[in-house]
Amino acid sequence: MSTLLWGALPYVALALLVAGLVWRRRYDKFGWTTRSSQIYESRLLNIASPAFHYGLLFVLAGHLVGLFVPESWTRSLGVGEHAYHLLSLYGGTAAGVLTVLGIGLLVYRRRTNSPVFRATTVNDKLMYVVLVGAIVMGMVAKLTHASGDGYNYRDSIAPWARSLFRLSPRTELMDGVPVLYQVHMVIGMALIALVPYTRLVHMFSAPVQYLFRPYVVYRSRDPKQLGPRPERRGWERTGS
Numbered sequence: 001m002s003t004l005l006w007g008a009l010p011y012v013a014l015a016l017l018v019a020g021l022v023w024r025r026r027y028d029k030f031g032w033t034t035r036s037s038q039i040y041e042s043r044l045l046n047i048a049s050p051a052f053h054y055g056l057l058f059v060l061a062g063h064l065v066g067l068f069v070p071e072s073w074t075r076s077l078g079v080g081e082h083a084y085h086l087l088s089l090y091g092g093t094a095a096g097v098l099t100v101l102g103i104g105l106l107v108y109r110r111r112t113n114s115p116v117f118r119a120t121t122v123n124d125k126l127m128y129v130v131l132v133g134a135i136v137m138g139m140v141a142k143l144t145h146a147s148g149d150g151y152n153y154r155d156s157i158a159p160w161a162r163s164l165f166r167l168s169p170r171t172e173l174m175d176g177v178p179v180l181y182q183v184h185m186v187i188g189m190a191l192i193a194l195v196p197y198t199r200l201v202h203m204f205s206a207p208v209q210y211l212f213r214p215y216v217v218y219r220s221r222d223p224k225q226l227g228p229r230p231e232r233r234g235w236e237r238t239g240s
Contacts (some may be wrong), residue, residue: 005186006171013189021204034202040115048109058095062088067161071154072151085149088159089142096139103132123173127198134187141180151178157185169223 023030038045039073066088074084107128145151156173163170174182195201 002171002174005182006160006174007169009186009189016193017196018191021201024201032201033207034199035119036114037113037119040119041109041113044105044109045074048102048104048105051098055095055097055099055102058093059099059138062092062095066154067158070158071152081149081152085152089146089150092142095140096135099135100132103128109230114145123198127194127200130187130191130194131200134184134191137180137184137187141178141184144180145178151181153177153181157181192208 071081071084075081079087110120110124142150156177159171160170163173195203
């Protein structure tokens with residue numbers, strides 16, 4: 001079971017992610033969208049959507065730092081284990097609460113607005129369940145082990161996660177990990193596998209090329225700068 005969960009399942013989730021992205025890009029290019037419902041209702045969406053997106057962005061950033069920045073690096077910057085634990089506890093909990101609050105408002109909006117509810121698919125419902133499950137379970141795991149310096153996952157989960165990218169998973173590191181953290185990670189891997197098949201796929205469509213686009217030059221129509229506008233035959237009087 002340990003080999004299946006921590007040695008095989010991560011690669012299965014990654015394979016489903018990559019295969020799903022390739023399939024959507026090739027066969028469902030015009031479906032690669034959030035299927036925005038702003039035309040039906042915008043007042044509540046303007047509150048729920050930023051809360052959800054900013055909260056999720058902070059959650060992802062916290063996971064990337066916690067899993068892929070070694071503890072020795074943060075210590076060299078003067079951030080001790082206790083300080084890191086407090087930052088992770090309060091910052092991570094705040095980000096999780098903000099994300100769940102945003103999701104709650106989005107779900108409420110879908111349930112109370114008939115056109116938006118009719119546009120909700122089975123994939124949307126499954127995505128909300130798995131996403132909320134992953135975030136809530138992560139907060140429960142963190143808060144359950146909040147006393148003292150908490151559970152130092154950077155001694156077990158983080159090295160295991162980095163070993164996956166070396167194609168040599170150290171499954172033995174997961175043997176002593178608390179069950180709540182293990183459940184959180186299994187749900188997280190399920191979420192990764194589901195991303196390409198839901199509206200969450202739009203996270204891979206960030207308009208990065210916009211930062212490198214050519215300048216758009218606008219020409220002034222001020223007569224003082226351009227001089228008199230030339231007459232166009234057939235549209236304006238010629239003076240005859």
